[in-house]
Amino acid sequence: MPPRANGEIRADFVAHDARTRIGRLYETGGLRLRFPKAHEICEGVIVNTAGGVVGGDRAQLSFNAVAGARVVLTTQSAEKIYRADGPPARIETSLTLGAGAALHWLPQETILFDRAALVRSLDVDMAADASLVACESVVFGRLAMGETCAAGDFRDRWRVRRAGKLIFAEDTRLENPVALLDRPAIGAGARALATLLYVAPDASARLEECRAALEGAPCESGVSALDGFLVARLLSPSPESLRLAILSLFSHLLGRAAPRVWQ
Known part of the structure; x- marks a missing residue:
């Protein structure tokens, strides 16, 4: 069965005069990439003009940060996954990081409605000295509406x-x-969960800092590190509490404020 809706974004980011700018951009379907402001770090915001994803939809996202580029990618809002009466929705993300590049993949929450079906993938290919922060969070149900x-x-x-x-x-x-x-x-009893991955030459040295950032956080969490990458996992019955804990980690790892749409 062909996809109900098929959207795609492909983008290359290049370093130029101490700034990062878009080098190539391809958009199709209901997906768009927007750039609210120009900074030394290029911040891109993914917009789903359809307002959500249903069973049978497919979204393909491919981002390439070439050598020396510094990129932050997020979403305009939480992504809503609606009920699927047939095939699952698919969201496929591919990230490529060249030598010395830094890419922060920080989409806002994915909210699964009752009877939703989602197959999601994240594939990363990075140079040895590149730096990656990737965080994905999932909420099971519209809890504010009493729905799970x-x-x-x-x-x-x-x-x-x-x-x-x-x-x-x-x-x-x-x-x-x-x-x-x-x-x-x-x-x-958790209804929201998140995984944060930090891959960089200094990742192991950031372990205690990240653990300290989560001390007293209103959620269950754990952080571990091995051979240049660090993984944090978070669980909470409250999406709001989970979000606060994620923002605390961001403040330590990003070296800058979280994307404005998160605030």
């Missing part, structure tokens, strides 16, 4: 390669997610 994602299917796949070597691989599947997240050994 009791039925549905969420699949998430991450692959990160540095200098051609696979350094991080993870597959997650939550089918009928609320029942799974209610289990003490899985989520203990």
Whole structure:
């Protein structure tokens, strides 16, 4: 069955005169990339003009930060995944980082409505001395409306390669997610979760700093580091509490304020 809606963004970012600018941009379907302000770091905001994603939709995002480029990418708002009556929605993201490049992949929350089905992937290919911050957060249900994602299917796949070597691989599947997240050994009642990955030459040295940033945070969290990459995982029954904890991590890792749309 062909996709109900097929959107794509492909963009290259280049360093020029101590600033990063867009080098090439291709947009199709309902996806757009906008640049609110010009800074030393290029900040791009992804806009889904359809207002959400339903079963059968497909979004393909491909971003290339060439040597020395510094890029922050986020979304205009939380992405809403609506009920799927047939095939799942698919969101596929590919990030490429050249020598000395820095890319921050910081989309706002993905909200799964009841009976939503989403297959999502993140593939990263980065140079040995590049720097990556990638954070994805998921909320199961419109909790403010009293709705949970009791039925549905969420699949998430991450692959990160540095200098051609696979350094991080993870597959997650939550089918009928609320029942799974209610289990003490899985989520203990959580309705929102996030994974943050930091890959950089100094990643291991930032471990204690990141743990300190989450001390007292109103959520369950853990941070570990190994051989140049750091992983933080967060769980909370409250999306608002999870967001505050993520912003605390951002303030330590980014070296600048979080994207304005997050604030």
